[in-house]
Amino acid sequence: MNRIIAVIAFTLISFGTLTAKEGMWLPQLLKSLNESEMKSMGLKLSAEDIYSVNNSSLKDAVISFGGFCTGEMISDQGLILTNHHCGYGRIQSHSSVENDYLTNGYWANNHSEEFKNPGLTATFIIRIEDVTDEILNSISADLTKEEREKAIKKAIDSTAKLATEGTHYDAVIKPFYYGNEYYMFITETFKDVRLVGAPPSSIGKFGGDTDNWMWPRHTGDFSLFRIYADKDNKPAEYSEDNVPFKPRHHFPISLNGIKKGDFTMVYGFPGRTQEYLTSYAIQQIKEVINPRRIDIREKALEVMDKHMDASDEVRIKYASKYASIANYWKKWLGENRGLEKANAISMKKEQEDLFVKATAGKPKYDNLMNEFEKRYTAIEDYEQARSYFIEIPYRKVEAIGLASAFRDLVKSEEPTEEQLEKLKKRIETHFKDYDYATDMELAQVLFKKYQTELPEQFVPKSLKSNQSKLDSYVKEMHDESIFTKRKDIEEFIADYSAKDAKKIEKDPIFQLTLAFWDIYDNQIRPEYGRLSDEIDSLSKIYVAALREFVPGRYYPDANSTLRLAYGKVDNYEPRDAVNYEFFTTTEGIIEKYDPGSDDFDLPDNLIQLIENEDYGQYADENGHMPVCFTASNHTTGGNSGSPVINANGELIGLNFDRNWEGTMSDITYDINQCRNISVDVRYVLFIVDKFAGATHLIEEMTLVKNTAEEKKGE
Numbered sequence: 001m002n003r004i005i006a007v008i009a010f011t012l013i014s015f016g017t018l019t020a021k022e023g024m025w026l027p028q029l030l031k032s033l034n035e036s037e038m039k040s041m042g043l044k045l046s047a048e049d050i051y052s053v054n055n056s057s058l059k060d061a062v063i064s065f066g067g068f069c070t071g072e073m074i075s076d077q078g079l080i081l082t083n084h085h086c087g088y089g090r091i092q093s094h095s096s097v098e099n100d101y102l103t104n105g106y107w108a109n110n111h112s113e114e115f116k117n118p119g120l121t122a123t124f125i126i127r128i129e130d131v132t133d134e135i136l137n138s139i140s141a142d143l144t145k146e147e148r149e150k151a152i153k154k155a156i157d158s159t160a161k162l163a164t165e166g167t168h169y170d171a172v173i174k175p176f177y178y179g180n181e182y183y184m185f186i187t188e189t190f191k192d193v194r195l196v197g198a199p200p201s202s203i204g205k206f207g208g209d210t211d212n213w214m215w216p217r218h219t220g221d222f223s224l225f226r227i228y229a230d231k232d233n234k235p236a237e238y239s240e241d242n243v244p245f246k247p248r249h250h251f252p253i254s255l256n257g258i259k260k261g262d263f264t265m266v267y268g269f270p271g272r273t274q275e276y277l278t279s280y281a282i283q284q285i286k287e288v289i290n291p292r293r294i295d296i297r298e299k300a301l302e303v304m305d306k307h308m309d310a311s312d313e314v315r316i317k318y319a320s321k322y323a324s325i326a327n328y329w330k331k332w333l334g335e336n337r338g339l340e341k342a343n344a345i346s347m348k349k350e351q352e353d354l355f356v357k358a359t360a361g362k363p364k365y366d367n368l369m370n371e372f373e374k375r376y377t378a379i380e381d382y383e384q385a386r387s388y389f390i391e392i393p394y395r396k397v398e399a400i401g402l403a404s405a406f407r408d409l410v411k412s413e414e415p416t417e418e419q420l421e422k423l424k425k426r427i428e429t430h431f432k433d434y435d436y437a438t439d440m441e442l443a444q445v446l447f448k449k450y451q452t453e454l455p456e457q458f459v460p461k462s463l464k465s466n467q468s469k470l471d472s473y474v475k476e477m478h479d480e481s482i483f484t485k486r487k488d489i490e491e492f493i494a495d496y497s498a499k500d501a502k503k504i505e506k507d508p509i510f511q512l513t514l515a516f517w518d519i520y521d522n523q524i525r526p527e528y529g530r531l532s533d534e535i536d537s538l539s540k541i542y543v544a545a546l547r548e549f550v551p552g553r554y555y556p557d558a559n560s561t562l563r564l565a566y567g568k569v570d571n572y573e574p575r576d577a578v579n580y581e582f583f584t585t586t587e588g589i590i591e592k593y594d595p596g597s598d599d600f601d602l603p604d605n606l607i608q609l610i611e612n613e614d615y616g617q618y619a620d621e622n623g624h625m626p627v628c629f630t631a632s633n634h635t636t637g638g639n640s641g642s643p644v645i646n647a648n649g650e651l652i653g654l655n656f657d658r659n660w661e662g663t664m665s666d667i668t669y670d671i672n673q674c675r676n677i678s679v680d681v682r683y684v685l686f687i688v689d690k691f692a693g694a695t696h697l698i699e700e701m702t703l704v705k706n707t708a709e710e711k712k713g714e
Contacts (some may be wrong), residue, residue, distance in 0.1 A: 022634050022669040023555035024270050024563035026183070027051035027059055028128045033553070038566055042263030044647045050265075050564065053127045058649055059562065060248035062267045063227075064123040064187075065641055067560075070268030071122065071225070072643040074253060074651065075700035078227035078245035079196065080122060081684070082641035083656050084204030087223035090117045091198045105200040107694045114194035114226055116238050122193050122227050125562045126169060126186040134159045135173070135182040145533065159184065168234060176556040177547070178276075178540035185561060190245060192228035192238045197694055199223075199687050200603055206589065208599030209323040213330050213660040215580055217628045217677055218589045221656040222684045224697065251643055253681055254650035255705040257620050258629055260582055262569040266633040266655050266676060268642030270558035270565075273666045276543050278369070279348035280376040281535075282667060286339045288380060289387060290332045292453070296391045297329035299445050307438040317433040319598070325396075331663050338664030338673055347668070355545070365545055368538060375535045382528040385458040389524060392450055393516045397443045399483045402430050403513040410501045410510075423493055431486040440478045444471045457523060460515035481509035558636055565639075565676075567632030572675055574661040583680070586610045586625040606691055617705070618686040627683045629653060630675040636666050644678045650704055653678035 021041070025034055031047035050058045065071035069086035073079065084091075088102075094115050095101045108114045135155045139148060160171035163184060173184045198204060203220040211217055228242035229235060236242055258264075274281075304322050308315040339345070352369050359365035393400040405426050409415055448470055451463050466473035478484045482492060482504070492500070504510050547554050571582040590610055594600035609615070615625045631644065635655055644653035655678045658665065662674035689698050 021567045021632060021671060024273070024558050024565050024634055024636075025555050026128065027267075027562060027564050030564065034564075034566070038263070041566070041568065042647045043265075043566075045649050049649060050267075051128075056249045058249065058251075058267060058645065059125055061251050062125070062562065062643065064121075064269045064560075064562075065225075066120050067123070068638070069640045070638065070642040070655075072267075072641075072651065073227075073247040073250040075250055075702075076246055077700050078229070078247065079250075079697070079700055080193070080225040080227060081643075081651075081654060082223060082225065083654065084198060084201075084221045084223045085656070086641045087195065087198060087225065088204075090115075090120060090195055090225075091223065093117070094195060101198065102201050105198055105203070105692065106195065107197040107692045107697075108195070109694075109696070111226075111244065114196050116192070116194050117225075118238070120193045120225075121189050121191055122225075123187050123189045126188055128562070129163075129184045129186070130181065131159050131173060131184045132181045156182075172561075174559055174561055176559070177543045177554075178536055180540055180544050180547075181556075183561070188235065190227045190229060190235045192236060192242050194226050194228060196224040196226050197688065197692065197697065199692070202601050202603055203606065203687060203691075206600070206602070207592070209326055210599045212327060213334055213657065213663060215630060215659045215675065215677060216584045216588060217657065218584050218586075218592060219628065219656065219679060220683060220687050221679050222654055222687075224688075250702070251645070251649070251651040252702040252704045253685070254646055254648070254652050255617060255682060255685075255703055257626065257682065258569045258583070258646075258652055258680075260569055260571065263647040264567055264569055264631045264633055264652070265645040266565045266635055266639060266642045267645060268563065268635075268639045268655070269560050270563055270636045271560050271638030273558040273636055275555075275557055275667065275669070276539060276546070277348075277667060278372045278376075278542070279345050279352055280373050282339065282348055283345050284376055284380060284383065285667065286336055286345065289383060290336050292384065293387055293391060294329060294332050294336075296388070296396075296446065296449060297325050299449065300325055300396050300442060301329065303441050303445055304438060307435060307441070311435075314435045314438060317435055318438065321433065330660065334660035334663040335667070336664075338661055338670065339667065341661070341673060342664065342668055342670040344664065344668040359545065364541065368542060368545075371538055372535070372542075375531055375538065379528065379531040379535070381455050381458075382524055382531065385454055385524045386520075386528050388450055388454055388458075389516065389520050392446045393513070396446055398430065398434055398439050399443070399478065399481060399509050400513050400516065402426065403481075403483045403507070403510045404517065406504055406510065407514070407517065409496075410504055412498065414498055415496060420493060420496060424490075427486070427489055427493065434486075436478065436484055439484070440474060443478070444474045447474060458519055460512060460519065462512055462515060477508040477512065481507050483507065483509045558638065560638055565633040565635060567634070567671075567676075569629060569631045570675070571630065572659070572661070572673060574659075574673065580630070582631070583629045584627045586615075586627060586683075589627065603691075609690055614690060615686055616690050618682040618689070620682075625683065625686060626680040628677060628679050630659065630677055632671055632674065633676045634665060634669055634674065635676040639676070644676075648704075651681050653681050654684065 028051050030050060035047040048057065061073040063071045063080065065082045065086055069082055071080045071082035074081045091101050091106065135152060138155060139151050143151060156173045160173055163186060164171045170187045170189060171184055172187060173182055175182055199220050204222065206219045207217060211219065227245035229245040230242060233246055301322065304318050308318055308322065356369055405423060409419060409423065412419065447463055451459060451467050451470065482488045569582055571580055573579045589602065592600050593602050613623065619625050635658060639655050642655040643651050644655055646652045655676050657677040659675045659677060665674040685698060688694050
């Protein structure tokens with residue numbers, strides 16, 4: 001048996017579950033789990049330099065930006081660096097026709113010109129504690145699922161309250177390894193975060209949706225904000241009396257550049273990964289779920305393409321929607337390609353076969369893989385029905401989406417003013433970018449898929465009964481419905497009272513909307529939820545068993561908590577005879593330049609700077625201006641804006657994307673294919689200094705540049 005266990009441990013490592021440099025690691029555990037490997041790769045810091053409770057450390061310069069991105073402190077005056085796409089919504093909110101900061105960029109000349117952003121927060125991690133015993137020790141094994149959840153919530157609430165009592169801190173406690181462990185994050189949240197600067201979208205979004213998920217990249221994806229605090233350097237609501245925050249640590253910025261093989265770290269708040277899925281789950285994603293979602297989005301994009309090509313008005317209205325649909329369409333294509341190239345399914349199956357042999361005769365694990373297989377077989381129809389509901393009536397057919405917003409109104413005995421105002425705003429937003437003909441054809445094309453590809457019990461009766469004349473049925477619905485006509489529905493809602501509910505209830509689109517929701521709420525969601533819970537329970541047992549065989553080398557899935565990933569600056573070979581360099585320069589910007597294009601236009605003064613090679617101190621040793629680079633750090637959504645840090649703890653870049661061939665890294669990581677994409681910090685500084693002329697911001701920062709002799713000695 002010991003031999004079998006040794007074999008399984010070796011195999012798990014060999015097949016990639018524990019690939020060196022893979023993972024999103026909890027920073028408080030680096031000393032025991034990762035420090036030795038990191039130093040062997042080139043790290044010159046200690047684990048204590050990266051995460052410390054009692055002393056200033058790198059973690060004190062990393063923030064959760066708004067709860068959806070990461071940012072970092074780059075000066076002792078509270079200056080935040082994050083991605084342009086992370087700050088985009090705030091830049092947009094300050095823009096107008098007269099002051100179009102999205103198009104032209106914005107740079108505050110002093111503190112008084114920095115824009116406040118109600119609701120935007122910056123959150124630091126003060127410390128992380130293992131509270132598994134506090135949460136689970138009092139939980140009896142014979143509790144029902146509902147009783148267990150209630151008891152865990154009670155333990156979480158009391159533990160968090162005890163930890164923060166008498167402080168201005170908050171506490172967040174989250175489960176790890178499917179609930180086998182719990183960690184508490186003590187946080188400090190600042191609520192006065194102001195916009196300082198942002199480049200034009202032609203720099204910050206250069207390449208747009210065309211280049212999204214792709215390499216090579218030339219995007220200056222950054223923006224600048226500032227944290228303000230009260231006179232005691234504590235969090236405070238916005239006030240003119242607030243002063244720039246003085247962080248415990250800010251990143252020095254390296255001007256020394258990068259070379260292939262350099263050690264790198266990414267520190268941030270990755271959102272969600274699923275690295276411990278079984279072969280049954282990966283097979284279902286790769287062969288069932290992704291292909292169907294890809295096909296739905298492909299059909300939707302074809303319809304939108306047709307109408308956008310025929311009308312500039314429709315093109316403008318649907319540009320953002322098209323980009324949103326295309327984003328994950330492209331991601332899922334890349335994910336499937338990556339899973340295939342990594343042999344992810346067969347790799348997992350080999351692990352599972354060895355796992356079954358090693359645990360034979362142990363009742364707890366005896367039938368575990370068979371139980372997984374049963375659950376994934378059972379959930380497949382519900383997973384498909386859920387995907388189709390979300391992808392088609394919920395997201396793609398906009399008249400259904402608008403009608404869905406009226407469901408609560410119809411149930412109300414007496415509508416509130418707040419309800420009505422919310423619906424009026426929803427109507428205004430909806431029709432601002434709505435086209436009747438496009439929406440109708442989307443319904444015609446996508447409802448056919450709903451009819452023919454879903455099990456019959458998940459299809460509304462009216463779609464089934466009109467199968468042979470679906471196009472005319474959809475047209476009649478759109479013609480007769482109030483939800484496709486702005487003037488009619490605005491007049492209707494303006495004088496609405498409870499007695500008017502009957503008119504909505506008779507509306508054909510509203511009736512179909514209710515039918516979709518009835519099936520989802522009563523047939524799809526309950527069974528999908530039950531089976532998902534059962535799979536999670538099996539996963540909890542499975543992950544605990546894996547960790548028992550290979551102690552200490554498994555990292556928890558991402559869950560929007562602070563993590564550190566590490567790797568090296570590296571190129572990659574996505575396919576035969578193709579080798580991508582690890583860096584890009586401004587030469588590539590000019591090569592991609594397409595005047596008037598949405599994705600590849602450029603400001604005149606940037607072109608002038610590049611043509612004159614006016615790069616100041618930010619050019620590399622060959623006189624070239626670096627723009628972006630790739631490395632093997634394991635990242636995901638939420639890592640947008642994360643600092644990319646060198647072996648000395650200095651900032652060298654700003655993470656903003658992954659390569660298309662490596663998008664499967666949320667499920668399985670392949671060090672040969674997975675690359676995070678970052679904007680080189682030297683390009684950021686070049687734009688701030690030479691393009692924007694915001695030298696006062698450069699003066700705040702701590703810049704590090706070694707002499708030639710110092711570089712030689714490295």
